[in-house]
Amino acid sequence: MTAINEQLDLILAHQIQRRAGIEGDRDVVTFENSHGADEIRSYSMLWDNGRRVAAALAEEGMQKGDRFALLLQNHPEFIDTMVGSSIAGTVYVPIDPRTKGDKLLFMLRHSGCRGVVCGDYNLHAVLHILDQAPQIEWIWVLGHTASELPRALRQRAFAGILQMPVPDVAIAVNDPAEIMQIMYTSGTTGDPKGVVVRNARWGAVGGWSSFFGFQRDDRPYTGLSLTHGNAQLMTLASSLRLGMRAVFSRKFTKSRLWDISRKYGCTTFNLLGGMTTAIYSEEPRPDDRDNPVRFVISAGMPAAIWSDFERRFDVRILEVYAAVEGGLTINPIGVGPVGSIGKPPAGLVARIVDENENDVAPFERGEIIFRPASGPAPVVDYFNNAEASAKKTAGGWLRMGDIGHFDNEGWMYFDYRVGGGIRHNGEFISTDFVEKAIAESPKVSDVFVYGVSAASGAPGEKDVVAAVVLTPGTSFADAGLFYWCRHKLESALVPSYFQVVDEIPKTASEKPLERILLEEFSPTAANVFTK
Numbered sequence: 001m002t003a004i005n006e007q008l009d010l011i012l013a014h015q016i017q018r019r020a021g022i023e024g025d026r027d028v029v030t031f032e033n034s035h036g037a038d039e040i041r042s043y044s045m046l047w048d049n050g051r052r053v054a055a056a057l058a059e060e061g062m063q064k065g066d067r068f069a070l071l072l073q074n075h076p077e078f079i080d081t082m083v084g085s086s087i088a089g090t091v092y093v094p095i096d097p098r099t100k101g102d103k104l105l106f107m108l109r110h111s112g113c114r115g116v117v118c119g120d121y122n123l124h125a126v127l128h129i130l131d132q133a134p135q136i137e138w139i140w141v142l143g144h145t146a147s148e149l150p151r152a153l154r155q156r157a158f159a160g161i162l163q164m165p166v167p168d169v170a171i172a173v174n175d176p177a178e179i180m181q182i183m184y185t186s187g188t189t190g191d192p193k194g195v196v197v198r199n200a201r202w203g204a205v206g207g208w209s210s211f212f213g214f215q216r217d218d219r220p221y222t223g224l225s226l227t228h229g230n231a232q233l234m235t236l237a238s239s240l241r242l243g244m245r246a247v248f249s250r251k252f253t254k255s256r257l258w259d260i261s262r263k264y265g266c267t268t269f270n271l272l273g274g275m276t277t278a279i280y281s282e283e284p285r286p287d288d289r290d291n292p293v294r295f296v297i298s299a300g301m302p303a304a305i306w307s308d309f310e311r312r313f314d315v316r317i318l319e320v321y322a323a324v325e326g327g328l329t330i331n332p333i334g335v336g337p338v339g340s341i342g343k344p345p346a347g348l349v350a351r352i353v354d355e356n357e358n359d360v361a362p363f364e365r366g367e368i369i370f371r372p373a374s375g376p377a378p379v380v381d382y383f384n385n386a387e388a389s390a391k392k393t394a395g396g397w398l399r400m401g402d403i404g405h406f407d408n409e410g411w412m413y414f415d416y417r418v419g420g421g422i423r424h425n426g427e428f429i430s431t432d433f434v435e436k437a438i439a440e441s442p443k444v445s446d447v448f449v450y451g452v453s454a455a456s457g458a459p460g461e462k463d464v465v466a467a468v469v470l471t472p473g474t475s476f477a478d479a480g481l482f483y484w485c486r487h488k489l490e491s492a493l494v495p496s497y498f499q500v501v502d503e504i505p506k507t508a509s510e511k512p513l514e515r516i517l518l519e520e521f522s523p524t525a526a527n528v529f530t531k
Helices: 003-008 012-023 043-059 076-088 101-111 123-132 158-162 199-206 229-242 257-264 273-280 303-313 386-392 431-439 481-488 514-520
Strands: 027-031 039-042 067-071 091-094 115-119 138-142 154-157 179-184 194-198 220-222 246-248 268-272 295-299 316-323 326-331 348-353 366-372 398-406 412-417 444-453 462-470 497-500 528-530
Touching: 003 012, 012 043, 012 076, 012 199, 012 229, 027 043, 027 076, 027 229, 039 043, 039 076, 043 076, 043 158, 067 076, 067 101, 076 091, 076 158, 076 179, 101 123, 101 179, 101 194, 115 123, 123 138, 138 158, 154 158, 179 199, 194 199, 199 229, 220 229, 220 257, 229 246, 229 268, 268 273, 273 303, 273 431, 273 444, 303 316, 303 431, 326 348, 326 366, 326 398, 348 398, 386 398, 431 444, 431 462, 431 481, 444 514
Parallel strands: 027 246, 067 091, 067 115, 091 179, 115 138, 138 154, 220 246, 220 268, 268 295, 295 316, 462 497
Antiparallel strands: 027 039, 179 194, 316 326, 348 366, 366 398, 398 412, 444 462, 497 528
């Protein structure tokens, strides 16, 4: 391709248009459905549906740069809408479809969305806050529309849009620097921040196939939400650009993960930290190693279960550390040490510094920061939040907000989020080992370990809490978890408390929501047990 075409190929609409002309009938995404027929999209189908969506956006009065919210589980209509928005030059705002109440209202208001695309499963949550979001003018619903609306606004069934004749619509975006979407952070420590994602970044990540070890005949799988950067950038963008035939589930399901991989011949999938422990906690099966998966792209594989996970499922781990704002390290398969998040690729410099911006020595902890090896300093654009944008790149370095360390060979390790470390009796606790031990209990189906202010009142000290989901029909007394931990762990690592919950609350990226567990924790609560 010429340099001009390569720039245009960074833009989703141009990429799909070009691919539709070359290999239009190639099935590029499959949405598996355990309750019905699979839903498939080829490049031509994405191009045709994208033009239908673009025309429908124009009918709603949406102009280039106008914003709308996209609150869907993983449906093919999610990608149809992405393509249509790219053609129209509008800006979509992907939001975890489980979001409701004040958090949903904040995102809709803050981003200035004029419309909403949602499923009938979350329509009620949208309608509940509409009176407080008067800027919303229209709603498209996947599934059944509402019989009554709380105020005058336009409602449309998404199915009707896809039944329209394919219109002749010109692509409105030709500059990769234009905004594609606003992707909000999880907001675990405050109001979510809207990361402005430009076409150039989305397209560039799609071209990182060599970093991730993808080959054209690979078949990636993910159950992560397309509202999150991991699924949308690493899986979808890479698949569309390279021509891999990706498989998506509506949402992550640890119980069906390996069966789905076998059914579709998936050769790789993505995992985030909280997912790995949940999968590992499943009861071992004789066919664990009988799967087509070559490698797992992990972001947060606990060092304590890394090697056991590889042996049990006969896979290799490629560890990645990144954020939607930027920064990247990769630990290639079989290259770096177990537990390391890797090294930055050429062209990117990583440092670990103390509070005075001094580089720390190997094995000393500090904040992870990045910047390009040459060229301008990194830029992070949080929508309508100049103060947070400047803070994120203070001093010309991208501040990750994570604490880590180097070893003597320059391999980097992630330790914890700033403010999230657990120091107990003067020692930092490795939650990996605690979670691994508890996950191996046949009485536990999921676990997350975090810290609460120490009962002793010692400054900076925390007591260890293990939030656990017990297997069906198991009581805490029957589980015998304190006894189990005393035989699996050194005494300093045995949790002070077990918090029994129906499920571990998690974000769209399956990251445990420590904040919610903390809010629900009390030493005297009926579901909290102490040693």
